[in-house]
Amino acid sequence: MAVSRRRLLALGAGAAAGGFGLAGCGSKRSLGDSDEITLWTWDRSVSDELVARAETKGIPGSEGFRLSRTNIGGHFNTKVRTALAGKSLVPDIIGINSDVATYFPNQDAFVDLNDFGAAELKSRYLDWKWNECVTPEGRMIAFPMDTGPTGLFYRADLLQEAGITTDPKELAARAPDWDGFIALGKELRKSRERAVICPNIHHVWSIRLGQLAGKFMTEDGRYIGDRDELREAFELAYRIGRDGLSAGAPEGSTDLYGVVTSGRQPVGIGAVWWGFAFPESAAPKTEGKWRVTDPPGGAGNVGGSFLAITKYSKNPEAAYKFITWLQSPENQVKAFTEMSLFPSSPRSFTRPQMREPRPFYGGQRTIEVFGPSARQVKTVYKSPYDRVMDPVFAAELANVESGKNVDTAWRDAQDTIERELTREGAI
Incomplete structure (x- = not known):
């Protein structure tokens, strides 16, 4: 059984890819006020404390923009795909679970993060995790969040x-x-x-x-x-x-x-x-x-997730600054200590908070197991x-x-x- 890469990427409307038919006309109205960068996530997918900071104090590095996060319960994937299909009231940023590849046929719905210099950050993250964000055509449609070693x-x-x-x-x-x-x-x-x-x-x-x-x-x-x-x-x-x-x-x-x-x-x-x-x-x-x-x-x-900027974003640069700040090595440590979201950046592994003894595990330093495990995961298409x-x-x-x-x-x-x-x- 085989399908060419060209054919694969042409099947954007197919159910297998969860297509939403982005070709053609339609409004490009993003969700939220002009000074808001809107984010859709599911429960326990990002650090509540860090998100609250961006909501109240603004997005670091993007003066004049603040974050507005909505937690989507239940059928998150369906909600996201419906919004993208409608091409209206689409958030600036969406969370994507480990099924990021299902969005590849509709890669034009997202900003290519390479346009903002994402490649300069690649060395900070696990290769296999980074590669999962990149389409066969070389577009980086999402940014690494947590992993599941x-x-x-x-x-x-x-x-x-x-x-x-x-x-x-x-x-x-x-x-x-x-x-x-x-x-x-x-x-x-x-x-x-x-x-x-x-x-x-x-x-x-x-x-x-x-x-x-x-x-x-x-x-x-x-x-x-x-x-x-x-x-x-x-x-x-x-x-x-x-x-x-x-x-x-x-x-x-x-x-x-x-x-x-x-x-x-x-x-x-x-x-x-x-x-x-x-x-x-x-x-x-x-x-x-x-x-x-x-x-x-x-x-x-097993598992892990990503953040993607939609092409409807009112300010992709501000959205990019937010996701790279939220998923910086130091803030990934914060997400781990807050809700056990394991970092995708090996630079996080050596931080003192990651190496602290875990009382639930009898004082064991669990990073000594999960750190090597995360590094050894194979790159899988x-x-x-x-x-x-x-x-x-x-x-x-x-x-x-x-x-x-x-x-x-x-x-x-x-x-x-x-x-x-x-x-x-x-x-």
Whole structure:
């Protein structure tokens, strides 16, 4: 299966790219007053304290402009795409999640940050993260925010009860790969009958996918989502479920929290934000009992986000000054200490605040795990069509967890993807 780069970028109106048909006439009315730089984000995506500073004191380096932020709840992506399609009342700046590639076919909707000298800042940020912002045509349509480097989280007290080492380096050596991680889970079940190592098998798939050097398509449009490496990842998820090491908790359900708070999941591989979202927030009484170490299977990334300036911005220069200030290395440290948004700038990693012992993790300096993990993430091409393919694999993995034959599920996933890519005109 293949689609040319020219064809890929021409498919701006296609559903796979979430197109919004920017060609043609239409108003270019931006949102907000003439002295406002408007920003749309979702909850806990940026530092509230830093944003409030720009709202009350103005944008640093842009006298006469202040920020006006709106938190969009619920269907953020839909709201953004609807506004862009309407070409009216569009904010100056929008947040974009890890699906930034789905906006590539509509790159003309955004300011090319290279026009403002963004390339001069590249050395401050992780290469793989920076490259995710750049379209195949070389336009930089967004600026790096946080990342999601992964680690192995574990309850030291529960591992100790099971007679398993709690030393981070020793545990990492015991489970250097996924087979070792499965063996660790089976060992835990000897003392904790219902112990699991993941909330559901789709979680395993997502983590493993974040460790690989390729996803579903190559930059020249060749489909590679049927290769052996991905089939092995699909089988890995199945094996963990087959061995009873998955809780089978549906994505988005409260069961995801219950698995952690009950102690049923004493170990788990997750992005840095997972630690904040689950044990730290949902199980505060377990403070001091958690630790983190290197993840089985190598470094990986899950999640992370970006900021983009729309072409409707009333003052792109002021908007650029705001996003580069907000995402400066020192302010990324602030976002981490405020809400565990892990920096995309390695310059942040050495700051004293990043190296402070974390009480929730028994005084461990977690930067010593997540810093190297973030540096070692592979550069992976993400296609606009990932938006079509991701849900197909997720649906079939849910079917497998419900009892569907894994070989049948894999074949059905491939058939569905071929049909959907054909419908989108990609093949």
